[in-house]
């Protein structure tokens with residue numbers, strides 16, 4: 139393998155990591171969510187000793203503790219938190235403080251009920267759960283800023299506090315009068331004039347024309363596609379403002395080596411707001427990685443992890459991980475024995491430098507009594523504790539080897555929130571699931587390259603030999619320029635179904651699909667069809683079927699080649715091109731207008747990768763084996779997991795060192811079900 143293949147393209151010209159990023163991503167962290175406010179202080183040393191024995195080196199505290207931190211307005215009680223941090227430090231455990239703003243105390247909401255969140259149906263949220271605040275309320279933000287400032291002043295230089303989590307899983311938007319006014323102000327800034335808004339949303343349709351800003355509705359119902367897209371963008375902007383409010387308070391007081399993040403929920407794929415925008419001002423990205431019901435689906439979890447890594451295009455934290463089972467799925471079954479360990483190492487393989495289990499111990503009262511934990515109500519280890527202790531031992535061994543390495547990919551999948559929203563507002567067929575389509579691409583890419591980036595369509599793309607953009611529905615002129623520049627410079631862009639149908643206002647592009655990229659492609663979509671049955675396909679790459687969605691393509695330039703055609707059976711499609719390609723500058727654009735069956739997809743992707751010169755030295759692996767590569771600091775770390783149910787053998791292309799069993803050179807690996815190997819190998823710079 140040549141050094142050039144492994145060179146982290148990210149390193150080219152990117153600034154060195156900040157002290158805060160070095161704190162978060164300079165080693166492996168294993169942790170748990172710990173709620174000292176729920177337990178007598180006399181219990182803390184026992185819990186922390188058990189954590190220490192399991193190899194836990196970080197706890198997250200405080201994120202719901204407002205009523206303990208400030209029991210009455212202006213009456214701050216931080217002594218207990220200081221003592222909890224000191225006690226953790228005595229056990230060599232560091233602390234991430236969560237700001238408590240996801241759970242306002244009752245004195246606040248009863249004295250200032252105007253801060254309460256209003257549901258889309260007009261009901262006002264009440265005290266007794268969490269998330270009952272309006273994210274747009276300036277008064278609520280003032281209270282947030284006050285408590286966060288106090289916490290930052292007190293703990294911003296505490297050597298045992300390594301970082302901060304703002305709030306907890308930004309979730310619910312509000313439809314209160316203040317939020318509506320804010321929406322109108324935001325629209326004014328965005329569109330400048332009502333004339334522009336009416337034009338860009340085509341409000342002449344059904345007499346929607348607005349003559350005053352305050353006529354524009356704020357709700358979560360289906361409506362004008364332009365308004366619906368603007369609402370999602372407004373929700374993003376409002377959460378960003380909510381976050382910035384606390385971020386500024388923290389930045390003003392905390393040491394530069396303390397990192398600031400937030401924990402993002404929604405199983406990674408939620409799309410209430412734009413994750414690229416929300417994570418931009420943070421030091422690192424963090425997410426809460428739950429499986430819920432069922433088994434670990436390793437492609438999905440791997441893809442979600444790559445997607446999270448793409449938010450800031452750097453390694454990240456798993457701030458909450460599933461301790462076997464949860465309490466909110468239809469059936470709260472447990473991950474099988476060994477799967478928590480496998481899932482933890484899967485996260486590390488995809489770029490996580492920390493995994494913290496939620497939670498250490500369930501409060502005896504409170505809403506989440508049934509959730510999985512590491513310690514039971516009796517204060518004694520649950521069965522899963524032993525598995526976590528094993529991870530703790532392994533992290534200790536592997537931490538120094540993994541430090542300074544990250545996944546490095548030569549291929550990327552491109553996503554955009556505008557596109558996700560635009561398609562989900564008007565699915566046209568209930569069978570079109572964007573995550574499913576993404577995974578259709580991800581599976582062969584992961585199998586053939588063992589390292590895939592999933593990044594924003596607007597991310598710098600030069601480092602990639604080939605990028606795939608399924609479902610890139612919204613292609614504005616500026617996005618088209620960005621993509622065209624990548625292709626002209628030598629990149630290969632593969633557009634998937636539904637690409638380029640809409641502009642930035644969610645209007646139809648007048649050029650047809652793929653909109654402003656039609657000239658570069660030398661072709662376009664002539665007509666799209668939602669399918670109720672698969673259609674036959676054939677071409678140089680093989681035969682198979684297209685499912686769910688089919689676009690009949692037309693060539694507009696002689697140099698555009700047809701890669702796949704629809705076969706007989708569907709008269710609208712018979713004989714029409716299903717995939718076309720055109721060389722463009724030093725690169726190429728390919729348009730694939732349907733969703734291929736698995737086999738044909740594999741062949742299609744394999745051929746594209748080969749043509750782009752992308753290959754992995756690890757070849758094709760046995761089914762159920764996942765292999766992940768982290769590269770940096772002159773070494774390659776390879777994590778191999780057997781997600782299957784029987785022992786599998788993996789032959790490596792070169793001898794590697796077994797990090798978990800030092801001193802053992804490995805060339806052939808026998809992995810039991812749920813088995814994990816962490817291997818190391820020096821690479822020349």
Ligand code: GAL
Nearest residue numbers: 306307403426464465496509
């Ligand atoms: C998360 C949340 C935690 C806890 C957990 C239970 O979404 O951030 O506070 O409720 O779910 O699975």
